[in-house]
């Protein structure tokens with residue numbers, strides 16, 4: 001049974017019982033809550049049932065499965081379908097036992113070689129050698145190794161590999177003399193190929209330099225790890241801990257670069273291809289855990305560090321597919337495990353001190369988190385050696401700098417130990433509810449009917465960042481978060497004066513979520529009432545409503561229905577507007593235009609859209625979403641028919657509207673700017689009459705659009721992301737045009 005279903009049933013049962021009443025009354029600490037649950041025989045019996053069921057359905061390594069998958073891979077390989085053979089070899093490696101693993105990896109390296117992916121091929125060859133590829137076949141891998149380096153024009157490394165082949169073949173008595181002759185023939189061929197190379201190893205240092213992770217502005221902060229020296233962490237009773245600028249900070253400066261204390265990759269789907277230890281995308285060449293099937297890493301180093309740091313206790317759970325079922329509790333287990341092995345005392349304490357809101361969360365939620373903590377504690381004691389190998393005093397109690405936040409448990413008894421560990425699990429779950437941080441990746445996707453790629457953020461993992469967690473929330477923050485693998489990079493998006501507070505946005509942003517909805521989200525998940533500028537300033541209170549407002553006839557401002565009657569946000573007039581029939585007519589024209597576009601009747605579509613635009617402009621607020629959509633479609637139709645300049649003139653209005661709504665530094669605006677330059681560049685390249693004023697104007701505009709888009713991408717994500725690089729490419733195209741133009 002799925003954990004969530006099981007948990008609901010258990011929760012239902014317990015909610016009418018004594019334990020729940022106790023928890024409702026007494027919940028001063030995690031330890032107090034857990035003391036009602038961890039020793040209760042009924043709760044334990046239920047958890048035992050579920051755990052035993054999971055154990056039975058666990059997924060283990062399987063020689064036969066590995067062989068089956070490898071054979072499928074070989075079939076694809078023989079058909080020269082190298083790309084489809086690679087995931088099959090990876091799957092085979094995941095199930096492989098002993099020798100089979102190195103063989104699956106070696107086969108994968110062959111497929112990579114034929115796909116000209118020499119870098120990954122070399123990586124797999126190394127890996128296969130290190131994990132015990134059969135000795136008598138080893139020469140094959142070194143031959144491939146030499147071939148890769150020859151392709152990469154790296155003479156020195158190719159010669160090293162060739163020497164290795166000779167050495168192995170000479171020393172190996174399992175290879176027949178005849179076979180040896182064949183091999184040496186191949187070796188001499190490789191030698192002559194290598195000797196013809198000038199040693200120009202591919203040099204991509206310029207690229208790595210561009211992609212280097214940034215440092216914090218000014219210098220790093222001795223008292224506030226991972227933060228810039230420009231920040232102080234302060235405490236007041238009303239604000240709790242919060243972050244203040246101790247000097248003037250400029251927009252764009254990097255304020256934090258933080259590695260998470262722990263994180264877990266979301267694995268709802270098998271396609272999430274990020275290393276479970278460092279969050280780096282592992283591409284075609286992941287390395288599976290030696291014991292479980294589903295956990296993949298980018299390198300042997302990550303595999304080893306994960307194993308000794310926490311995975312040895314997490315691995316049986318991975319086989320039982322627990323991670324996919326228990327949600328945020330998976331991360332709380334990992335925080336506990338990393339906490340037990342970490343040697344960084346200060347960091348350990350930063351985590352322990354994070355807010356739990358134990359007195360504010362609902363008792364129902366507390367009960368659910370508590371039950372999960374019981375299950376995980378029993379899991380650790382039944383299926384791992386955690387309780388027998390970890391000295392709880394050394395691994396936890398001794399690490400506390402402030403012992404008042406430690407739990408008061410007798411860890412000399414078995415039940416005391418379980419109470420202690422389960423209290424940590426409950427604490428971390430509570431902390432993660434309000435401090436867990438989504439780790440996102442920027443992804444480019446080309447939408448249908450749209451040649452233009454747009455970028456959006458995709459959540460790939462959840463992590464805990466104790467330093468960044470010190471920032472309070474605002475619905476109009478002055479920083480932005482971005483990620484480089486697991487590292488969280490925080491940049492200022494506004495100038496922040498000395499003494500000003502630095503605000504993060506916990507999720508609901510005033511440009512994306514209406515005020516009442518924001519307030520509710522923040523109360524429910526973070527247990528506070530937001531009093532930020534955007535929530536309290538009357539001018540900003542109905543910010544989002546503007547974009548679905550009517551036009552005020554007095555002042556052209558925005559008229560919106562507030563508690564039943566229409567009024568103007570800008571001049572206070574209370575007009576009795578009724579435009580229902582016009583709105584319907586405009587919508588009909590808009591729909592009809594779509595039909596025309598489908599029938600490729602562009603002129604008729606434009607005709608209808610312009611009528612629609614006229615109506616909408618006469619009655620709707622100037623940045624109304626429907627006006628923007630109409631302008632956007634007109635721009636698109638002009639672009640389809642190659643009337644670039646007309647297209648540009650309409651899309652410019654879209655840019656103004658999007659900037660108004662999402663902000664001039666928003667990724668939404670960058671997407672629009674990117675789109676318009678996709679129209680500008682073909683015009684500039686195709687137009688033969690380059691002496692006109694229009695042409696010169698378009699040149700100037702294009703440069704402005706590209707500069708702005710680049711600036712937004714840099715601020716939001718830094719120069720290492722693909723969106724930035726795409727714009728960079730366009731900027732180069734523009735410079736080529738300008739060069740021809742002699743400007």
Ligand SMILES: [Zn+2]
Pocket residue numbers: 275276277278279280297298299302
């Ligand atoms: Zn890794």
Ligand SMILES: [Zn+2]
Pocket residue numbers: 289290291292293295311314315316318
């Ligand atoms: Zn494992």
Ligand SMILES: [Zn+2]
Pocket residue numbers: 474475476518530531532533534535
């Ligand atoms: Zn707010």
Ligand SMILES: [Zn+2]
Pocket residue numbers: 552553554555556557558568569570571572573
């Ligand atoms: Zn007005």
